[in-house]
Amino acid sequence: MPLELCQLALRQTLDLITLTDDTLRDLTRRKFSSDELYNEVLGKLLGGNGRRGPSGILIANEGPDATCCNGQVFHLRDERLLERSEAISIEPGSSYAGSLLLVEGGAEVVALNWNDVCANIGEFQSFFHPKVVEAMGEPILNFVSCRISGDVKGVIEAFNYQGRVTEYDADVLRSAAVMIGSLLTVSNGMRETEHAFTYTIQALARACEAAEPDTGRHIVRVNRYAGALAANMGFNNEFVNDMSISAQMHDVGKIRIPTEILLKEGRLTPREMKLIRQHPAYGSEIIGDSPRLRIAREIALSHHENWDGTGYPKRLRGERIPISGRIVKVADVYDALRSRRSYKGAMTHEEALHVFRNGDDRINPAAHFDPAVLAAFFRIEHMFEMIFDSSILKLGYDRAVTPADSK
Template sequence: MSQELCEMSLRQTQELLKLTDEALQEICCKRFTGEELSVKALQMVLKGKGKRGPASVFVAFNGKGDSVLRGRVFHLRDGEIAERSEEIAVNTLTDYATFAGIIDTHADVVVSNWSDSCESVENYQDFFPNAVKAFVGDVIRNFVTYRISGEMPGVIIAFNYPGRATDYDADVLRGLAVVIGSVFTISDQMRETEKAFIYTIEALARACEAAEEDTGRHIIRVNRYAGALAANMGLPADYVEVIAYSAQMHDVGKIKVPAAILLKESPLDKQELDIIKMHPVYGEQILGDSPRLRIAREIAISHHENWDGSGYPNGLRGEDIPLSGRIVKLADVYDALRSRRSYKPPLSHAEAIGVFRDGDHRINPRNHFDPSLLTLFFKIEHMFEKIYDSFAGDNL
């Protein structure tokens, strides 16, 4: 092996280490998927622009308790992911067992070239699963494979290195496999942490709604309405996801408002109104300054602001109101109209739509809502009706 190829292998390994370090540094503030970082790692390995990297890479993992490897083949051209297959399933007891017939099944990393194993390159093709061969899309001349062990066992197989596959290629693939195995393990752990985080938010939101009727269902519906509005605005998927669980925190400040005021059946006096109008401020205070709760905090403080500046607590106007607050305001008002409260009966969907068109004694749609959001709402109002009906419970 030439000195140039040795140095290339070293550079590729160093880039993998750098990626791992960056991922660990960002783990507290960056949300990612295992595949996202795996793709980055694959790109780094193949920065040789075809001079040393393989043409295709198969990355697959075992499902828990079964004998099937599930993964994708990635086409890599000039250090970029050119194409990826649909999910491919390889049975380790049949397809992979045949594949393993040309390698030492006890080794973690194996280098194979057709000329070392078969009389012809055509015969070499018989050892590979059809689904993998179909997407590789070329005669397979060599490969390097590495078995990934640990909590997420799997395999990474690189096909068609220029010339012969070598032990130096195996060293790089070993590093790539370690990175990818670690990334999937970390991303699984992060998903579990994310679930715990969202469960905690939901528990707090339910506690804040406990004094009012329709406990729990109201916050679920508002989440769904807000997510539907955000998604149909074409906003980024990450934003849609965050607002779809942060919306439920809109009334978190009510935990500091006396239940006697929240459940009062007669009209509130001025002092009581002043107290209840403080719940956005209380909500902002309760949510604190965590970056993860930024959207929830925006929603809590701004979901009672009006487009014309007549809302509370800060009298914000127009686009000075955070987008998240404008979205949740509309979602919250729709659900409030549809829901039974101590001071009013529930409205039907048609009656609620009438209020959004023509207003009532409390709501002036053109002054209170973002005009573009109001237009969108009328386009997707059937979705709001379906969401409400799906989570209405005994509220009707």
């Protein structure tokens, strides 16, 4: 094999190693789907920037009964965009190239050129499922097939390398198959761990529900408000997802506040107010120093800070307040205005909007809220109303909020 082709195969293998390393480093923060992983792997294999590669790749996964594989053919367009065919169901025996791998005791990887086994190119097409040939849009001249092992079993087949397919191409595809199988297995395990992690957060966030009525509904709504605000403000998906999970932890420190204070009707005494204002610090202590809970800890500690520096517990001002806390402050205040408490009635959406525009005896919008977050709130205030109303209906809350409730 010419040195140039060896170097190209090595470059592809190194690209796959880099992708593996990056993915493993990110596993605790990123739960990727099989499609996302396929797109990244195929981007390293399919043509592009002069590197040797196939013109199309089929990835097919075994169905639950292991009697057939369901897959798609991928192509690279404009050196960047991966396009895929319609779903193809490959039954046993309908594809010689796949059957070589899927039969018990079959080979792990197979590489063939048409003139190694057939008298003509037309005869070679019968080695493949007809829909695969159709999806390729050109006669298949060579291929490499490799088995994918792990939780998501199946095959990966690469078609039409330039010139003859070689053992180096087979090695690169084998590397890709091993990476796909291994990383999807690890990611599935991480996804299960993440579900357990999210459940634990929800359980902790609901710890004070017994003390304050409607807390369970309140924390679900604040999660949704905060995620909607973050998305509307243009933050990336990772931050939006973090906000949509972490916002519910904002009041976890209240589990250290005596119930008689939380449920007290009327205004609190200065001593009681001083104790209530400790709940952000308590929440930060409860959440702890785990990097995975950094956003939750920020929110718990800073969601009562004011833009002008008059909030608590640290009297932070402006952009010294973490953006997560600034977002949750708006979400929390809206839901507090809409909700009935032991010391106050509930407002309608229109009444809450009036407070956000003009303030009241406790809230000064210009002084208390980040202007950018407040502007985002007014852009999507209808979503806040829908989130609140859908929560009430879904959870069977049978008291309609009326203007009289705010008196």
